[in-house]
Amino acid sequence: MIFWEKDIETLQRSGIHKLQVEKLNQTITIAQNSLYYDKLFKQKGIKPGTIKNIEEITKLPFTTKQDLRDHFPYGFLTVDRRDVVRLHSSSGTTGNPTVIFHTASDLKNWANLVARSLFTAGIRDTDVFQNICGYGLFTGGLGFQYGIERLGCLSIPAGAGNSLRQIKLMQDYGTTAAHAIPSYLNRLYDVFKELNLDPKRDTQLHTFVIGAEPHTEEQRRRIEEMFGVKAYNSFGLSEMNGPGVAFECTFQNGLHIWEDAFIVEIVDPETLEPVPHGEVGELVMTTLDRIAMPLIRYRTRDLTRFLPGDCPCGRTHYRLDRITGRTDDMFIVKGCNIFPMQIEGVLMKIPEAGSNYLITIENINDNDELIIQVEVKREWFSGDLAKLDNLTRLMAHKVRDEVLVKPIIKLVEPGSLPQSEGKAVRVIDKRKIL
Ligand code: AMP
Ligand code: ZN
Numbered sequence: 001m002i003f004w005e006k007d008i009e010t011l012q013r014s015g016i017h018k019l020q021v022e023k024l025n026q027t028i029t030i031a032q033n034s035l036y037y038d039k040l041f042k043q044k045g046i047k048p049g050t051i052k053n054i055e056e057i058t059k060l061p062f063t064t065k066q067d068l069r070d071h072f073p074y075g076f077l078t079v080d081r082r083d084v085v086r087l088h089s090s091s092g093t094t095g096n097p098t099v100i101f102h103t104a105s106d107l108k109n110w111a112n113l114v115a116r117s118l119f120t121a122g123i124r125d126t127d128v129f130q131n132i133c134g135y136g137l138f139t140g141g142l143g144f145q146y147g148i149e150r151l152g153c154l155s156i157p158a159g160a161g162n163s164l165r166q167i168k169l170m171q172d173y174g175t176t177a178a179h180a181i182p183s184y185l186n187r188l189y190d191v192f193k194e195l196n197l198d199p200k201r202d203t204q205l206h207t208f209v210i211g212a213e214p215h216t217e218e219q220r221r222r223i224e225e226m227f228g229v230k231a232y233n234s235f236g237l238s239e240m241n242g243p244g245v246a247f248e249c250t251f252q253n254g255l256h257i258w259e260d261a262f263i264v265e266i267v268d269p270e271t272l273e274p275v276p277h278g279e280v281g282e283l284v285m286t287t288l289d290r291i292a293m294p295l296i297r298y299r300t301r302d303l304t305r306f307l308p309g310d311c312p313c314g315r316t317h318y319r320l321d322r323i324t325g326r327t328d329d330m331f332i333v334k335g336c337n338i339f340p341m342q343i344e345g346v347l348m349k350i351p352e353a354g355s356n357y358l359i360t361i362e363n364i365n366d367n368d369e370l371i372i373q374v375e376v377k378r379e380w381f382s383g384d385l386a387k388l389d390n391l392t393r394l395m396a397h398k399v400r401d402e403v404l405v406k407p408i409i410k411l412v413e414p415g416s417l418p419q420s421e422g423k424a425v426r427v428i429d430k431r432k433i434l
Helices: 013-031 035-044 054-059 065-070 104-120 139-151 163-173 182-194 217-227 340-347 385-403
Strands: 084-089 099-103 128-132 154-156 177-180 207-211 230-237 242-248 255-257 262-267 281-287 298-304 331-333 336-338 353-364 367-376 408-412 427-429
Touching: 013 035, 013 054, 013 281, 054 262, 084 104, 084 139, 099 104, 104 139, 104 242, 128 139, 128 163, 139 154, 139 242, 154 163, 163 182, 177 182, 182 207, 182 217, 182 353, 207 217, 217 230, 217 340, 230 255, 331 367, 336 340, 340 353, 340 367, 340 385, 367 385, 385 408
Parallel strands: 128 154, 128 177, 177 207, 207 230, 353 427, 367 408
Antiparallel strands: 084 099, 230 242, 242 255, 262 281, 281 298, 331 336, 353 367
8 A cells, every 4th residue: 555645744834834723723622521631721721722823832731741640540531431442551660650542543543654654664565564572551562563554564463572583484474674672673683693694695674663762873874784774763652652653764864753643842841942943852742633632742851853954755744853862861970961872872883882782870989980881792702801901991982072971881792781672771870779
């Protein structure tokens, strides 16, 4: 099936804004059926029709993750529970999880967005698509599944982990495209090597869709080289359905965010005022198609910016820069603000550095220390870590140039750092544990 919704995907700005205002007022009508928004709108005098032009969205209050948690589980639900057919929820190890409910029409709209996104990244119904991620409450499993089917690919719902089986599936069915979390693909590549297989030679893979966790351009290029594929960045969050929110097109120059389905703002996380177009700030999103649980001006905590210029693909929906991290990812060592992706960016430019690393911040003798364990790349590893002093020094030097704090680099053997099946844990702040 051709999934190029041309009229929508190439709407001019004025057309996008007109559509958004119309859908926003409908969304306000729907949202007032929830306990949460009903009370809030009454307090603030917000009614359907309040918004006359898109700039007036700033009249509406923000919604935060804490609001979702405080009104767990049904405070945001707008419909009778009979009409809800699925929920997805965050793992929530502490406190209430974040839960999102969907009607059947919500799920249909979501599947369409995922199908549109995959098509945008060049995937076609002739592809055999292996979905390598957890099925269940995590949205990457079922979210992609329905989109792949809507597009008409042969889908392989492989689930997460079990690399030997993933490779066998790829070979048995001639997988051409796959979705996975980037940190997992490094592990998968190691298993190919252990089996004396080369994904370039021994599979038919040509496209990966990678997302769900922050990763750098360098990490993407490494994945492309290892597997001989094009890897497209996919961004989503469960509060906005999951995957299918923003996706790279084949030009790989930022992620088109679907503005017929979401209103997208970027604000200063401190002042909450919109930042000038093109500057980095916190992504704020409003759903425009959701029935069971619309969210208005939801603060995602993700940091990004709008990219300037038109995209040669012809799609007019704004492009987001790769997400550099979350407002809550940042940590401070010796007075310097540091994002894990700054460190990843430096490490991945060093050919001898493997793709897996772990940052620990620890107070040693009353000093906060930045300790970075880095796996040595398998191809470069001689079996003797002691011989790598020069490499250790080079890494420390380059990281310090970037983040202004001298780290303690500890090189470790390939494959020795912990691997999670889901999103990678990149930072352990021991100061917070004590
Ligand atoms: P979840 O709702 O548990 O799936 O988590 C969503 C969060 O994962 C987002 O808010 C981002 O912080 C992160 N995320 C998802 N996709 C990407 C991506 N492509 N790049 C960077 N971070 C991402
Ligand atoms: Zn494009």
